[in-house]
Amino acid sequence: MAVYNSYPLVIILVLFISAFAIPIFKSIKAARTIGISAAGISFVLSILTLMGVKENGAYYFRVGHYDAPWGIEFHIGIIEGLMGVLFMTVSLAVLWFSIYSIDHDLSKKKVPLFYTLVNLLVGSLLGIVFSDDLFNCFVFIEISSIASCGIVVVKDKKENIKAALKYLILSSLGSGLVLMGIALVYSLTGHLNMPHIHEALVSIYPEHSRNMLIAIGLFTVGLGVKSAMFPLHTWLPDAHTFAPASSSALLSALVLKAYVILYIKIIHRVFGMSIVGELPVLNIVLLLGAVGMIAGSVLAILQKNLKRMVAYSSVAQMGYVFFGIGLGTTMGLAAAIFQIFNHAFTKSALFLSAGSILEKTGKKNISDLKGVGKEMPFTMAIFAIGGMSLVGIPLLSGFNSKWNFAVAVIEAHRVELLAVVLISSLLNALYYFPIIINGYFGEESLEGKVYRNTERPIKELLPVIVLVLGVIYFGVSGGGLLSLIEAGIPALN
Amino acid sequence: MNKPAVEAERSEILTEVGKLIIPFIQVFAIYVILNGHLSPGGGFAGGTILGASMILHRLIFGWDNLISRLTYDRVMKWMCASLLIYGALKGYSFLTGGMHLEVWDVPLGTPGKLLSGGFILPLNIAVGIIVSITVYVFFKLFYEGTI
Amino acid sequence: MKGPYDMGHLIANYYETGAIILFGVGFVTLLAHGNLIKKIIGMNIMDTAVFLFFIAKGYISGNEAPIIRSAKPASGYVNPVPTALMLTGIVIAVSITAFALSLTIRVYEKYGTVDLNEIIKMGGE
Numbered sequence: 059m060a061v062y063n064s065y066p067l068v069i070i071l072v073l074f075i076s077a078f079a080i081p082i083f084k085s086i087k088a089a090r091t092i093g094i095s096a097a098g099i100s101f102v103l104s105i106l107t108l109m110g111v112k113e114n115g116a117y118y119f120r121v122g123h124y125d126a127p128w129g130i131e132f133h134i135g136i137i138e139g140l141m142g143v144l145f146m147t148v149s150l151a152v153l154w155f156s157i158y159s160i161d162h163d164l165s166k167k168k169v170p171l172f173y174t175l176v177n178l179l180v181g182s183l184l185g186i187v188f189s190d191d192l193f194n195c196f197v198f199i200e201i202s203s204i205a206s207c208g209i210v211v212v213k214d215k216k217e218n219i220k221a222a223l224k225y226l227i228l229s230s231l232g233s234g235l236v237l238m239g240i241a242l243v244y245s246l247t248g249h250l251n252m253p254h255i256h257e258a259l260v261s262i263y264p265e266h267s268r269n270m271l272i273a274i275g276l277f278t279v280g281l282g283v284k285s286a287m288f289p290l291h292t293w294l295p296d297a298h299t300f301a302p303a304s305s306s307a308l309l310s311a312l313v314l315k316a317y318v319i320l321y322i323k324i325i326h327r328v329f330g331m332s333i334v335g336e337l338p339v340l341n342i343v344l345l346l347g348a349v350g351m352i353a354g355s356v357l358a359i360l361q362k363n364l365k366r367m368v369a370y371s372s373v374a375q376m377g378y379v380f381f382g383i384g385l386g387t388t389m390g391l392a393a394a395i396f397q398i399f400n401h402a403f404t405k406s407a408l409f410l411s412a413g414s415i416l417e418k419t420g421k422k423n424i425s426d427l428k429g430v431g432k433e434m435p436f437t438m439a440i441f442a443i444g445g446m447s448l449v450g451i452p453l454l455s456g457f458n459s460k461w462n463f464a465v466a467v468i469e470a471h472r473v474e475l476l477a478v479v480l481i482s483s484l485l486n487a488l489y490y491f492p493i494i495i496n497g498y499f500g501e502e503s504l505e506g507k508v509y510r511n512t513e514r515p516i517k518e519l520l521p522v523i524v525l526v527l528g529v530i531y532f533g534v535s536g537g538g539l540l541s542l543i544e545a546g547i548p549a550l551n
Numbered sequence: 552m553n554k555p556a557v558e559a560e561r562s563e564i565l566t567e568v569g570k571l572i573i574p575f576i577q578v579f580a581i582y583v584i585l586n587g588h589l590s591p592g593g594g595f596a597g598g599t600i601l602g603a604s605m606i607l608h609r610l611i612f613g614w615d616n617l618i619s620r621l622t623y624d625r626v627m628k629w630m631c632a633s634l635l636i637y638g639a640l641k642g643y644s645f646l647t648g649g650m651h652l653e654v655w656d657v658p659l660g661t662p663g664k665l666l667s668g669g670f671i672l673p674l675n676i677a678v679g680i681i682v683s684i685t686v687y688v689f690f691k692l693f694y695e696g697t698i
Numbered sequence: 699m700k701g702p703y704d705m706g707h708l709i710a711n712y713y714e715t716g717a718i719i720l721f722g723v724g725f726v727t728l729l730a731h732g733n734l735i736k737k738i739i740g741m742n743i744m745d746t747a748v749f750l751f752f753i754a755k756g757y758i759s760g761n762e763a764p765i766i767r768s769a770k771p772a773s774g775y776v777n778p779v780p781t782a783l784m785l786t787g788i789v790i791a792v793s794i795t796a797f798a799l800s801l802t803i804r805v806y807e808k809y810g811t812v813d814l815n816e817i818i819k820m821g822g823e
Contacts, residue, residue: 059650067649071642078634081627123648123656193783200790204797211801216808220817223801227737230794231728234744237787238721241748244780245755590765595789689796693803 062110063119065103066134066142066188072096072103073181080174086166093173094153097180101146108139112542116549118190126190127251133190136546137395140539141187141319144399147528148311148406149180154521155410156304158514162417163213163302172212176308179205183316192240192250192328195320199236203229203284206313209305210297221296228283228293235280242273243328252327263333270329274339277324285317287343287380288350291373298369303413306365310372311406315398318379322391325383326550335386344384348478350377355485362423364412367489368405371448374482375401381478382463387470392543393462399539400447400455400532407525408444411437414514414522424493431497434513438497440526445490447529450483455532462540569611576604584679588668594675598682605687621687630684637677640670713754720747732815734802738795745791749784756780 076096080089111117116135120126153176160169182205185198207229211222244250246269247258259270283290298306325334334340354374361367375397382394414437415430416422431438447456460479467475532539580600587593605621647654659669666672708715724747727740756777764778802812809817 064646064650067645071638071645075635075638075642078631078638082631119649121645121649123644193786197786197790200794204794207797216805219801219804219808223734223798223805224814226794226798226801227728227741230741230798231725231744234721234725234741234748237745237748238751241752241755244752595785685793689800692800 060110060114062106063117063134065107065110066132066138066184067119067121069100069103069107069142069146070181070185070188072099073177073184077174077177077181080170080177084170086169089170089173090157093177094150094157096177097146097150097153100180101143101150104139104142104146107134108136108143111136111139116546127249127254130194131190131251132188133252134188135549136542137319137550138187140395140399140542140546141315142184144402145180145184145187145312145316148402148525149176149308151521151525152176152304152307152311152406152410155307155518158518159303159413159417165214168212168214172209172305175205175208175212176304179209179308180312183312186316187319190252192243192252192255196233196237196240199233199284199317199320202313202316203233206309209308210301212305213300213302215300217296217300221293221300225293225297228290232280232283235276235283239273239276239280242269242276246270246273252323255328256330259329259333267333267337270333271337271339274325274329274334274337277321278339278343281317281321281324282346282380285314285321286373286376288346288353288373288377291350291354291376294373295366295369298372298409299363299366303410303417306369306413307406307409310369310409311402314372314376315402318376318383318394318398322383322394323550326391330551331386340384340386342384343380344386344475347377347380347382347384348475350374351381351478351482352377352485355482355489359485359489362425364422364424364427364493365409365416367424368408368412371408371486371489372401372405374486375405375448377482378459378463381475382466385466385470385472387466388544388547389462389466389469391547392540393459393466395543396462396536396540397459400459400529403525403528403532404444404447404456407440407522407529408448410522410525411441411444414519415441418514427493428496431494431499436516436519437514438494440519440522442494442497443526443529445494447533449487449490453530453533455529455536458533458536458540565611569607573604573608576607577601580604580679580683584675585665585672587675588671589665594678595682597675598679599686601679601683602686602690605683606690609687609691626684626688630681633677633680637674637681640673640677644670711754713757714751717747717751717754720744720750723747732813734805734812734814737814738798738802741798742791742795745787749787749791752780752784752787 073096076092080092083089083092111134116133118126119132119134121130121132123129125131153173156172160172164172179202182198182201186195186202189195189198203226207222207226210225211218240250243255243259246262246266247255249255249258263270278287279290286294298310301309325331325340351374354370354372354377358367358370358374361370378397379394379401382390382397384390415427415434418434418437419427419430421427421430443454447454450457450460460483463479464476467473467479580597582597583592583600584594584597587597609621644656646652647656656669659667661667721744724740724742724744728737728744729740731737731740756779758776761774761776764775805817806812809820811817811820
């Protein structure tokens, strides 16, 4: 047992304990110090874990003094290590940015509550990713749903409360369905530990295939509601639009992803491709993902509010992930996980810069944003890079992600789906390019605007620049990440 | 702070009966918490009973009792202290178990005795405090509109 | 209708059948009604149905509750794992209900109604 084996548990403990230590001190400065230093320690530990797993392979870590199946275990492979680094990077950048921006949105009494909720949220999301026991995952799912509703409603306007209530009710619908799925799986096998369930399910597969189909269906719909699969996404636009900028970035970049990772683990680790390959579930997921890719973009074109448009774009990008899972091949799964990385960095940069524009100029609608590129050149540049990445301009990570999807589709011998990928890229261009062009060019837009009038200081934009550097890095050298993901996929089974 | 919608009058029957009954309810709650590992009960059930006694105190001794012992700050400090103790105990147990370290662990003892059962007894006490404070805080939130 | 599944199975496992029917009732109440309080009640019924299903799966007829009075071999007791898990589940359901109810009170203060359809038509964007 090397020392780095315990780091995932230490990360979760540090995040939870710091979240409970914050309300004891009343001042905002103490809350910020505790919150950000806890996130920093967790970031360093997650990198050390990933380096350890890359050298020595995947391992099991038992929590407490009892072995599985009576105790709870964590399974840390390359994919979980990568997810840990991703979550901590994005959340550290968002927390760093929130030092400068959260005061404008919240009243002074609620700022420590924000840091508590963010630490609880990230801790529980990491728990979902690391844990190897189904009911433990369910407990973390519930903690994360309360915490994510909390960071929407911590700003006290009336639209926020409506959005948070819609999110809470639909989210608990999803949790109820997931719990029923866990109950069905437990009644079939009597275990809750993922590898043990897999052995038991494989041995009883032929007689009880109908039960397993219902269980997989319940998991799909339940986790689909929580991670914005196409027809079940209705809570997402309100919740991501009205939340403060840092909250929107966290919600869109991280919260949706942890549930997708749990879904991937359930399909490949609990049931396994030998069972799922014979049921029609993956085709339905593929179809819903493809429809989501196109419908999300179409709905985004029709929006007038800037943040609402970015939120609908999230629906379209999550459609890509479900498309990759539905393909059913290793290459499709690797493309889906690469898209998770790409979307996390890009969407958080987009939301943080859109929030900056909203905060500094006070304009919400896209039609008011003409010429904002002269007033806030650097913020608009970050928004432009993010938008171009989602469209698929080469040298940015979005292009690598779409390329991976195209290769996966061709390798799976379904060339007609290539059209879906191309059409959705085109639709993305239809709503991002007008903003960028109107912001920077056009004579009648630019007159009357003073250069760098309402710009943020560079010091405050540094966290967003870090995220954009991530986007460019994955664009230029994405191959290394892709081969790492493909090496980690066999350890999922 | 705003007053609740219906203000109860200060009635002598309620006050005298309350002074008698509330200590008994609290002793029973402590009994349920402490015997959680031997009989049905434990932190959640005992904490709910303790919280019910705090709500009863607030309802009977009402608005005039401005010298309240259960202010928001004190209650939050108790809750965070209990949560931190819970986290520290659990963290110690998880880490030593997961890393297969052979350090001192709380002795397990014999079934049927009060002070046996390892960590369960301190954890039950912490959970009892947390649940009672949560029940009381939610009652105050719904009754008065603010904490 | 004879086969691997027939009505006799449904009636013999009446706990599980009742739990599934309750789950359906709660699910439809959560989705169909507009009133927020009814939605919260539906959520509670749905969660309670899942708890009933889980705990009923742990029951072995003829055995007693898992409290050690005089030592018995392990096969003399009911399966204690589902009851322990569902304690956690009940606490989670209670806390989500409390959070949803406090949000409902705030919505009522700001909008003046608890009907979700009217709130969506009324408010903002």
